[in-house]
Amino acid sequence: MDKILLHVGPTTIKEDVLIAGLENNIGFTSKEFVEAFSYVLKGLRYVMGVSKNYQPFIIPGGGTSAMESITSLLKPGDKVLIVSNGVFGDRWEQIFKRYPVNVKVLRPSPGYYVKPEEVEEAVRKENYKLVTLTHVETSTGVREPIKDVVNNIRKYVELIVVDGVSSVGAEEVKAEDWNVDVYLSASQKALGAPAGLGLLVLSPKAIATLESQDSIAGYYLNLKNWLPVMRSMEEGKAAYFATPPVHVILQLAEALKLIEKEGIENRVKRHSVVAGAIRAGLEALGLEIVARKPESYSNTVTGVVLKVAEPQKVLSETVNEGVEFAPGVHPAFKYFRIGHMGWVTPNDAVVAISVIERVLRKLGEPIKFGEGVKAVQESLSSAR
Numbered sequence: 001m002d003k004i005l006l007h008v009g010p011t012t013i014k015e016d017v018l019i020a021g022l023e024n025n026i027g028f029t030s031k032e033f034v035e036a037f038s039y040v041l042k043g044l045r046y047v048m049g050v051s052k053n054y055q056p057f058i059i060p061g062g063g064t065s066a067m068e069s070i071t072s073l074l075k076p077g078d079k080v081l082i083v084s085n086g087v088f089g090d091r092w093e094q095i096f097k098r099y100p101v102n103v104k105v106l107r108p109s110p111g112y113y114v115k116p117e118e119v120e121e122a123v124r125k126e127n128y129k130l131v132t133l134t135h136v137e138t139s140t141g142v143r144e145p146i147k148d149v150v151n152n153i154r155k156y157v158e159l160i161v162v163d164g165v166s167s168v169g170a171e172e173v174k175a176e177d178w179n180v181d182v183y184l185s186a187s188q189k190a191l192g193a194p195a196g197l198g199l200l201v202l203s204p205k206a207i208a209t210l211e212s213q214d215s216i217a218g219y220y221l222n223l224k225n226w227l228p229v230m231r232s233m234e235e236g237k238a239a240y241f242a243t244p245p246v247h248v249i250l251q252l253a254e255a256l257k258l259i260e261k262e263g264i265e266n267r268v269k270r271h272s273v274v275a276g277a278i279r280a281g282l283e284a285l286g287l288e289i290v291a292r293k294p295e296s297y298s299n300t301v302t303g304v305v306l307k308v309a310e311p312q313k314v315l316s317e318t319v320n321e322g323v324e325f326a327p328g329v330h331p332a333f334k335y336f337r338i339g340h341m342g343w344v345t346p347n348d349a350v351v352a353i354s355v356i357e358r359v360l361r362k363l364g365e366p367i368k369f370g371e372g373v374k375a376v377q378e379s380l381s382s383a384r
């Protein structure tokens with residue numbers, strides 16, 4: 001049976017994107033590759049909502065390498081505030097603990113988000129050089145109101161960094177209008193390309209910080225080493241610091257072409273329609289969602305809380321029925337996750353809820369059988 005992938009990344013990859021990586025003789029200094037690289041740099045500005053004032057970066061790795069590269073903006077003893085709504089917010093702490101900086105973490109109760117006023121209170125009390133935020137926390141599906149938080153804290157902190165790994169390509173992202181200094185992401189989620197790339201855009205202020213100091217960063221993830229390559233490639237001149245993942249970059253270029261063809265606003269809307277329909281289905285079944293506050297529901301991830309059924313059993317049974325969901329990773333909940341990002345369609349919402357209904361009934365979870373698909377249909381037809 002063909003499988004529908006409703007995971008949290010890698011997501012479904014279009015054939016055209018896969019095929020774009022099938023090049024058997026392309027050097028990293030070739031004209032074709034430099035063109036693709038340059039195209040991806042420009043495409044990152046498009047999907048992250050920034051103008052030419054911002055400098056894009058493509059580095060090897062993924063979300064975590066992009067996160068760790070933020071050490072390029074820090075000096076020994078700098079104070080960092082981490083706003084963490086879950087496992088991936090906590091990852092910032094794991095990273096910075098390896099470096100000589102002072103870190104504080106602000107956390108809500110599981111399933112909630114840290115409110116803009118709470119972040120403001122923290123940065124008023126103490127002088128932080130840098131604050132990290134997670135736009136969509138993939139472990140809980142909770143969205144942070146980035147624009148409002150930045151509005152509240154902008155005048156108190158030097159640099160604001162946002163992890164947009166689970167938001168770019170599916171949520172509204174206006175990094176420049178919102179006055180964010182670094183907005184970062186990865187290739188494998190809502191952008192619909194294979195895993196392998198960390199992606200960032202840096203504001204003029206972040207670039208000035210990067211250029212002016214000797215940071216605590218190591219060698220490979222030091223953005224100062226990558227900066228000349230980015231500048232040169234965008235101008236169409238090949239440059240080298242370390243070998244880029246050539247074929248994944250070709251694939252991301254193709255994915256960005258498809259995204260531009262769809263139009264980013266249409267893409268965000270599509271995600272919002274599908275996410276809304278999935279949530280409507282779950283609610284009608286009587287299931288609880290991990291994200292506690294409706295204003296923090298995301299377009300990309302929904303955690304489904306289970307009372308009776310074992311999450312692992314749900315995952316294996318649903319795979320047998322042809323749909324692959326993602327396991328839960330937050331220790332506070334017994335749950336699994338539905339990833340609805342990339343090339344997800346309204347029809348996928350119907351299939352997802354239909355499979356969940358059948359499997360949960362079989363596993364003895366108390367649900368209102370039959371009500372889920374009906375609610376999805378209602379939601380989809382009223383969204384049109």
Ligand code: PMP
Pocket residue numbers: 008061062063064065088134136137138139163164165166186
């Ligand atoms: N941040 C968020 C919000 C994520 O969802 C993830 C990956 N799930 C990461 C960071 C880490 O990205 P990667 O696994 O690509 O290193």
